[in-house]
Amino acid sequence: MNYTLNQLQIFLKIVQTESVTKASEELHLTQPAVSIQLKNFQDQFDIPLTEVVGRKIYITDFGKEIAEAAENIINQVHAINYKTLTYKGQLTGRLKISVVSTGKYVMPYFLSGFMHQHAGITLVMDVTNKNKVVESLENNEVDFALVSILPNTLNVEKLDLLQNKLYLVGSTGPDFGESSGTQEIFKELPLIFREKGSGTRQTMESFIERNHISVLKKMELTSNEAVKQALLAGLGYSIMPLIGIKNELHNNELRIIPINGLPIITTWSLIWLKGKRHSPVSKSFLDYLENEKKQIVQDKFHWYEQY
Template identity: 60%
Template sequence: MNYTLNQLQIFLKIVETKSITKASELLFLTQPAVSIQLKNFQNQFDIPLTEVIGRQLYVTPFGEEIAEASKRILKEVEAMKHKTMAYKGFLTGQLNIAVVSTGKYVMPYFLSGFLKTHSEIDLKMDVTNRYKVLKSLEQNEVDFALVSVMPNNLNVASIPLMQNKLFLIGNTTRANELSYKNNELILEDLPLIYREKGSATRQAMEDYLSVRQVNTNKKIQLSTNEAIKQAVISGLGYSVMPLIGLKNELRNKELTIIPAQGLPVTSFWNLIWLKGKKFTPAATAYINYLKTKKDAIILENFSWHENFQKP
C-alpha cells in the first residue's frame, strides 16, 4: 500500500461529515480534489470504503474499520512529531479547549502570547454551544472549557478570566420608538430576539426578564450571536447581548446600548477543567501562564470593556 497522510486526513473528514462537499469546505479544498484523493485511497483496497445510495454517501463497515486505523496512524505520527521536538528541548503537545460561542471574542487573546512562546504546542479549539462544550468537558475530551455560567453538575476547578457584561441593544435609528412609563423602559412592547435554548446568553436574558416580571408579546429565536447582531442592526428587534462582541458595531453606531433598569447583567468568563484531571506538560504550562499574565492581557486588550460604563 502507498497511501499518504494527506489521504488519511481527507478520508477521516469524509467519514466524519458523510459528505464530500462538507469535507472539502472544512479542509479548504475543492470538491474534485477531495474526490480524487478518495478515489486514489480507495484504489488501494479491494473492498469498498464508501458507497453512494441516492445522493447520500455512506461509509461501509470496512470503511469504518479503516477510519479507526487511520486515526491511530495519525495519532502516532503526531506523537512522533512531539517526541522529536521534546528531545530538542521544546515544550510540545496539544491544548484542547472547548469554547462557548461568545467566548471566541475572549479566548484567542489569552492564547496568542502562550503559543508564540511555545510554538511547538498545537491548539485544537472547538467553538460551539454551551451544551456541547460541557459535554466535551464531562467526557474528558478537552483539557479546558471557557464558559460564562459555571456548570452545576460537574466537579470543576477554574480560573476567572474577566467580566462578562450583558446590555440591551437596539438599532441606533429606532431609539425614538421606545416607550417609557415613570422614566422606565417598557420592555413588554419590544420585539425581543433570543438565543437558542441552552445558551448562557439566553438564560441570562430570561432570568433578567423573569426578575422584572416581563412577559414579551413577540419573541424571535436565532442560533448565534452574530445572527442576532445582524437582526438587531436591520431593525428586526432588540436583544440582551454580551458587550464583548459589540465593540465594532457600537463604534460604527450600527448598534446602541439602551438604558434599562437592572442592566448590565454581569458574570465572569471562567476557564474550567475537571478536578483531578492529570494535565499534560503543555496544559500545566498554560495554567501557569494564565496565572502570571492574565491581568496584563486584560489591560492590553480589554480595557475598553472593563471600563465601559452603562449609559
C-alpha cells in the same frame, strides 16, 4: 500503492464529515483540491471507498475500514512527532477545553500566544452551550471550561480572564419618551432568546425576572450568530454579550439601546474541577495565563472600554 499522509488525512476528514464540502472547509482547502486528492487516493484501490448517490457521498464498508486504518496511522505519526519534540525538551500533549458558544470570541485570544510557543501541543476545543460545557467538565473529559456564569452544581477553581458585558441590542433604536420606564419599554419590544441551557439566556431571564418585566417573546434561536443575524434582519431585540458584536457596532449595523439596569456584567472565567491533577500541558497553560492575561486584555480587548 503510493498514498500520502495528506491523502489519508483528507480521506479521514471526508469520512468524519460525510461531505467533501465540509471536509474542505474544516481543512481550509478548496473543494476541487479535496476532490482531486480523494480521487487520487481512491484510484489506488480496486474496491470503491465511496459512493455518490444524488449529490450525497456515502462511505462503503471497505472505505470505513480504510478510514479506521488511516486514523491509526495518523495517530502513530502524531506519537512520533510528540516523542521527537519531547526528546528535544519541548512541551507536548493535548490541551482540551470546552467553551460556551459566545466564548469563541474570547478564548482564541488567550490561546494564540501559548500555542505559538509550543508547537508540539494539540488543541481540542469544543464550542457548545453552557449545559454541555458543565457536563464535559463534570465527566472530566476536558482540562478546562470557559464560562460566564459559574456552575452551582460543581466544586471548581477558576481564573478570571475578562469582563462580560450584556446590553439590549437591535438594528434600530426605538424612540421612547423620557418618562418611559424599563417595564414599559420592554412591553414594546419583541425579544429574541437563546435556547434553554444557554448562559446568555440564563442571564437574560434573571434580568427580566429581577425587574418584574413582562415581555413580548418573539423567537428562540440556538446560537449567538443566529440571534445576531435575526437582529440584523430587524426581527427583534435581544440582550447580548458585547464581545460578539464588535464589528456590527463599528459598522453601525447594530446599536445598543440604553436601558436602566444594563449592562449586566459577569466575568469570563476559565474553570476546572477542584483538586484536578493538571497535566504538564494544562499546568503550563495556567502559568501562561497568570503571567500574560493582563497584557492580552490590554492588547486585544481595549475597544471594550468604550462601552
